[in-house]
Amino acid sequence: MDYAVRVSHYVDPATFELQRDVILLISGSHVAEVIVGGEVSGGLKGLAEHTLDFDNAVCLPGFVNSHAHLDLSHLHGQIPNGLTFPEWAPAVIAGRAMPQAMIDAGIDDACRMVVASGTTSVLDISVNGDSATPLSKHGVNGLLALEVLGWSGDAAEKAMQHADEIVRAKFALDRERLGDDAGEADAPAKPDGIDYAFSPHAPYSTSMELYQHAFGRAFGEGRVCTTHVAESLEEEQFIRDGSGPLCELLGKLGIDLSSFKGFGVTPLALLLGDWLMPWLGAENHRLVLVHCNYAREGDFELLAQSKPSVCWCPRSHAYFKHEPWPLAQMREAGVNLLIGTDSLASNDGLDMLGEIRQAANHADANVTELFRAATINGRKALGIENEAADFAVWGLPQGAGNDRDGLLKAMLENETPLYASFSRGNLIARAI
Ligand SMILES: [Zn+2]
Numbered sequence: 001m002d003y004a005v006r007v008s009h010y011v012d013p014a015t016f017e018l019q020r021d022v023i024l025l026i027s028g029s030h031v032a033e034v035i036v037g038g039e040v041s042g043g044l045k046g047l048a049e050h051t052l053d054f055d056n057a058v059c060l061p062g063f064v065n066s067h068a069h070l071d072l073s074h075l076h077g078q079i080p081n082g083l084t085f086p087e088w089a090p091a092v093i094a095g096r097a098m099p100q101a102m103i104d105a106g107i108d109d110a111c112r113m114v115v116a117s118g119t120t121s122v123l124d125i126s127v128n129g130d131s132a133t134p135l136s137k138h139g140v141n142g143l144l145a146l147e148v149l150g151w152s153g154d155a156a157e158k159a160m161q162h163a164d165e166i167v168r169a170k171f172a173l174d175r176e177r178l179g180d181d182a183g184e185a186d187a188p189a190k191p192d193g194i195d196y197a198f199s200p201h202a203p204y205s206t207s208m209e210l211y212q213h214a215f216g217r218a219f220g221e222g223r224v225c226t227t228h229v230a231e232s233l234e235e236e237q238f239i240r241d242g243s244g245p246l247c248e249l250l251g252k253l254g255i256d257l258s259s260f261k262g263f264g265v266t267p268l269a270l271l272l273g274d275w276l277m278p279w280l281g282a283e284n285h286r287l288v289l290v291h292c293n294y295a296r297e298g299d300f301e302l303l304a305q306s307k308p309s310v311c312w313c314p315r316s317h318a319y320f321k322h323e324p325w326p327l328a329q330m331r332e333a334g335v336n337l338l339i340g341t342d343s344l345a346s347n348d349g350l351d352m353l354g355e356i357r358q359a360a361n362h363a364d365a366n367v368t369e370l371f372r373a374a375t376i377n378g379r380k381a382l383g384i385e386n387e388a389a390d391f392a393v394w395g396l397p398q399g400a401g402n403d404r405d406g407l408l409k410a411m412l413e414n415e416t417p418l419y420a421s422f423s424r425g426n427l428i429a430r431a432i
Helices: 070-075 083-093 100-116 132-137 154-171 175-181 206-222 233-241 245-252 269-274 297-306 314-319 327-333 352-359 367-374 377-384 403-412
Strands: 004-012 019-028 030-036 048-061 063-068 119-126 141-148 193-198 225-230 284-291 308-312 336-339 391-395 418-423 426-430
Touching: 004 269, 004 418, 019 367, 019 418, 048 418, 063 284, 063 308, 063 336, 063 377, 070 083, 070 119, 070 377, 083 245, 100 119, 100 426, 119 132, 119 418, 132 141, 132 193, 141 154, 141 426, 154 193, 154 403, 175 193, 193 206, 206 269, 206 284, 225 269, 233 245, 233 403, 245 418, 269 297, 284 377, 297 308, 297 352, 308 327, 308 377, 314 352, 336 352, 336 367, 336 377, 352 367, 352 403, 367 377, 367 403
Parallel strands: 004 048, 063 119, 119 141, 141 193, 193 225, 225 284, 284 308, 308 336
Antiparallel strands: 004 019, 019 030, 048 391, 391 418, 418 426
């Protein structure tokens, strides 16, 4: 065994139940054995090469940040508060033109913030694949969702070509699929712990053809497909009748809207009820819909029928002062609820405990449900097995008690230091 880790409190990633006095035995990237009760003759020493013994600590599944843009981290603190979405977006687009060294430094800093806050996996929307190597270097599981957007057939083709170039440059080539297009060069080694997904940007920036292409590729290859949808009132207006402030923004981006009169439906109805409908089954956890802030009545029926994952970004949501997030309706629709940070261009941090704290202010919030959304629901969407040695050990907060729900509440209400964090069996953070 590589590691034996003893903790006084343990939340099981399969059942989410609390157990007392647990020893985890880790071999390679997996938890090989869980000993409950904690009494082992001779102590931990003989059990594994390395031992960690935590008396007053709780081990939770590692946080899964289900929506980030690490390549916008250099904009941290650079964009004023109080902007509407159509005012904010041009500032971010301008920020993408900053020197590559600044972008890379921002990503590296962001990876440190991720590791220091007990996050072991990130679903990162990526324009150029820049976060692959830094995430791997910091030991974080990274799923890079390669962003594609464009309205014309030409733009769609270029976007998918760009995504394939990133796959060629950053990941082992899939020669079977790409054939001669795979090129002459030797396949680069896939960065450890990193894989890719696809992300058509949003229904107002991305054509039906491009959505279907990216979605088809992702699902054909068993990958995640994630997209922003129903984020703002301006998006809803634009998709319904082709008017409003997004017209100007898209016009500046070179999209010709002269004959566009809108689709006459909500963004979610367009996406789920029309564009993706032919491919959707009864449960679609690998389709990650981000925001859904303005899901409307009929949309919840579509969500209940297709049961995708839906990612709430609580602090980014608060930054834009959106209407309260439709938590109760999402619960009723039975979606796989996830939590993400969004980018540092609309958030002040990347710690998931901070997101749960913000979400817990919601009138309908249930703290245990939020912790599940931030951990095991994310594992489900990203395809991380229960046995994966991805977990974080936290100092037991004051007032924790012996029941799970009380303990999780106490983690929000009191200082909760991170003691150690494991990703794929590697110790990636250790404070004591
Ligand atoms: Zn986003």
